[in-house]
Amino acid sequence: xxxxxxxxxxxxxxxxxxxxxxxxxxxxxxxxxxxxxxxxxxxxxxxxxxxxxxxxxxxxxxxxxxxxxxxxxxxxxxxxxxxxxxxxxxxxxxxxxxxxxxxxxxxxxxxxxxxxxxxxxxxxxxxxxxxxxxxxxxxxxxxxxxxxxxxxxxxxxxxxxxxxxxxxxxxxxxxxxxxxxxxxxxxxxxxxxxxxxxxxxxxxxxxxxxxxxxxxxxxxxxxxxxxxxxxxxxxxxxxxxxxxxxxxxxxxxxxxxxxxxxxxxxxxxxxxxxxxxxxxxxxxxxxxxxxxxxxxxxxxxx
Numbered sequence: 001x002x003x004x005x006x007x008x009x010x011x012x013x014x015x016x017x018x019x020x021x022x023x024x025x026x027x028x029x030x031x032x033x034x035x036x037x038x039x040x041x042x043x044x045x046x047x048x049x050x051x052x053x054x055x056x057x058x059x060x061x062x063x064x065x066x067x068x069x070x071x072x073x074x075x076x077x078x079x080x081x082x083x084x085x086x087x088x089x090x091x092x093x094x095x096x097x098x099x100x101x102x103x104x105x106x107x108x109x110x111x112x113x114x115x116x117x118x119x120x121x122x123x124x125x126x127x128x129x130x131x132x133x134x135x136x137x138x139x140x141x142x143x144x145x146x147x148x149x150x151x152x153x154x155x156x157x158x159x160x161x162x163x164x165x166x167x168x169x170x171x172x173x174x175x176x177x178x179x180x181x182x183x184x185x186x187x188x189x190x191x192x193x194x195x196x197x198x199x200x201x202x203x204x205x206x207x208x209x210x211x212x213x214x215x216x217x218x219x220x221x222x223x224x225x226x227x228x229x230x231x232x233x234x235x236x237x238x239x240x241x242x243x244x245x246x247x248x249x250x251x252x253x254x255x256x257x258x259x260x261x262x263x264x265x266x267x268x269x270x271x272x273x274x275x276x277x278x279x280x281x282x283x284x285x286x287x288x289x290x291x292x293x294x295x296x297x298x299x300x301x302x
Contacts (some may be wrong), residue, residue, distance in 0.1 A: 001099045001100035001101070001152065001153075001261040002099050002261065003099075003258060003259065003260055003261065004037060004098050004099050004101050004258070004259040005034075005035060005036050005037055005256065005257070005258045005259075006036055006037055006038050006039065006040055006098075006256070006257055007027075007031045007034075007036050007038075007039045007040070007254060007255070007256050007257075008039075008040045008042065008195060008215055008254060008255050008256070008257060009027060009039075009040075009041060009042070009215070009218045009252075009253070009254040009255075010041065010042035010043060010044065010071075010159075010196075010197025010198070010215045010216075010217060010218065011042070011043070011044040011071065011197050011198065011200055011217035011218055011219060012024060012041075012044070012045050012046065012055075012217075012218045012219055012252075013044055013046075013073065013217070013219050013220070014045065014046035014047075014052065014055060015046055015047045015052075016219075016220075016240060016242045016243070016246070017219050017220065017240060017243065017246070017248060018232065018236050018239070018240050018243065019248075020046075020055075020219065021054075021055070021058070022252070023218055023219060023251075023252030024055060024058050024059075024218075024252065025058055026251075026252050027218070027252050027254050028058055028059065028061060028062055030254075031062065031064075031254075031256070032062060034256060036064060036256060037064070037065075037098060038064055038065040038066060038067065038098070039059065039062065039064055039065070039066035039067070040066070040067050040069075040103075040157060040195070041059075041066060041067070041068045041069065042069050042071070042157065042158075042159055042195065042196060042197035042198075042215060043068075043069040043070055043071025043072075043074060043159035043197050043198070044071030044072065044073045044074060044159070044197065044198070044217075045068070045071065045074060045087075046074075047074075047076070047077055047078075048074075048075075048077070048078045048082050048083055048086040052086075053086075056086075056087075056088075067096065067103070067105060067157075068087045068088075068089055069105055069106075069107070069157055069158065069159050069197075070083055070084075070087075070089075070092050070107055070109055070159065071109070071159045071197065071198065072109050072120050072125055072133070072159065072160075072198070075109070075119075075120050075121050075122065076122065076123050077122065078121075078122065079121050079122070080092065080119045080120070080121055092107035092109075092119075093105055093106050093107040093139055093142070095146050097151070100151060100152045100153060100261075101151070101152075101153045101154070101155060101192075101259055102146070102149060102151040102153070102154050102155070103154075103155045103157060104143060104146050104147075104154060104155070104156050104157065105157045105158075106135060106139065106143065106156065106157065106158040107119075107139065107158075107159075108133045108134070108135055108158045108159055108160040108171050109125070109133060109159060109160075110132065110133065110134050110135070110136050111124070111125060111127060111130035111131065111132040111133075111134065112130060112131040112132065112134045112136070112172070113129070113130050113131075117134065117136035117137075117138075118130070120132075131172050132168060132172065133159075133160040133168070133170075133171050133172065134171060134172040134173055135171055135173055135177060140173070140176065140177070140180075143156075143177070143180070144180060147180065147181075147184045147189075147191070150189075151189065152189060152190070152263075153189070153190055153191075153192050153259065153263060154184070154189065154190070154191045154192065155191070155192055155193050155194075155195065155259075156181070156191060156193070156194040156195070157194075157195050157196075158171070158194065158195075158196045159196060159197050159198050160196055160198050161174070161196045161198065161199060161203075161212070161214055162174040162177045162178060162194050162196065162212060163178075163194070163196075163203075163205055163207065163212035163214070164199060164203070164214065164289075164290050164291070165290065166289055166290025166291075167289075167290070169198070169199060169289050169290055170290075178207055178208070181194070181207075181208065181210050182207075182208045182209075182210075185208060185209045185210065190209060190210075190263060191209075191210045192210065192211065192259060192263060192265060193210065193211045193212075193213055193257075193265065194210060194211070194212045194213065195213045195215060195257075196212075196213070196214055196215065197214075197215050197217065199214050199289055199290070199291050200216065200217040200220065200221045200222060200289075200291075201214060201216055201217075201221065201288065201289065201291030201292065201293070201294070202214065202215075202216040202269075202291070202292065202294050202296055202297050202298050203291055203292070203298075204267075204298050204300055211265065211300070211302075213267070213300075214291065215255060215297060216253050216272075216294075216295075216296065216297045217249075217253065218249075218252045218253050218254060219246075219248060219249060219252070219253075220246040220247055220248045220249060221246070221247050221249075221279065221288065221293065221295075222245060222246055223245060223246070223247065223279070223282065223284055223288070224245050225244070225245055227245070227282045227283070227284060228244040228245055229244060229277055229282060230244055231243075231275075231276035231277050232276070247274055247275075247277060247278065247279055247282070248274070248275040248276070249272045249273070249274060249275060249295045250272060250273040250274060250275040250295075251270065251272045251273065251295075253270050253272050253295075253296070253297050254270065254297070255267055255268060255269055255270060255297045256268040264302070265300060265301075265302055266300070266301050267297075267298070267299050267300040267301070268299060269296060269297040269298045269299035269300075270296060270297045271296050272295035272296050272297075273295055274295055279293050
């Protein structure tokens with residue numbers, strides 16, 4: 001096996017902020033100078049519009065393969081099928097191999113009503129009666145088969161966390177997935193990491209022999225209208241009405257992960273700053289949605 005090195009970003013939320021294109025272009029410029037094999041986008045990228053094809057052009061300009069996941073907000077204004085077509089995805093969950101590492105990309109954007117699983121579409125995840133987010137049984141069974149392949153190492157990708165226990169942030173049936181991962185690790189194979197977005201926060205936690213890495217958002221942390229503030233020009237707030245509910249990071253946060261042939265994991269994190277107002281200035285400190293409030297992505301070298 002040769003070393004595998006890839007860049008990861010998540011939660012750009014291009015249509016909610018005024019400088020999303022700058023963030024993506026800076027990310028692309030940065031990684032052009034680094035020797036990476038591919039790019040992973042963990043979801044909540046942008047709305048499906050003709051104009052937003054320019055974001056895909058920016059990613060294509062790297063000349064590197066990139067792999068997309070669907071986030072809960074990617075289908076806010078459209079169907080799941082439209083998102084797949086826009087991103088050029090054949091299926092919403094899939095796997096690919098690089099060297100001796102198998103990457104498994106999952107779709108956790110589902111609600112469960114009894115035995116029925118309904119994909120997120122046009123904000124139907126706001127329902128209070130369903131269980132969400134959840135990994136459907138069919139997809140769980142598929143994951144189990146994927147992990148049976150004779151492969152030394154595995155990396156699992158998802159938009160929602162298989163570790164976060166705060167309210168409905170993490171995947172509802174995460175304990176089943178954790179048990180499956182632990183069982184695989186007993187066979188001599190190893191699930192090195194689970195990577196997720198969605199939480200707009202930084203988190204690395206080890207469960208069993210696997211690291212669960214919550215990648216911070218590229219753009220901001222959301223606090224909601226109870227902490228509304230107006231830090232930009234009136235014209236910007238009029239065009240981007242959600243800005244008053246957000247605290248933007250100055251930098252476009254991303255990370256680079258390196259996996260060595262011996263299973264060594266190296267995460268090159270990123271120290272960031274707040275763009276204008278800080279959470280503390282708004283009276284918010286400590287934790288939010290089960291995560292520490294920080295403008296950074298942690299590093300790891302184990």
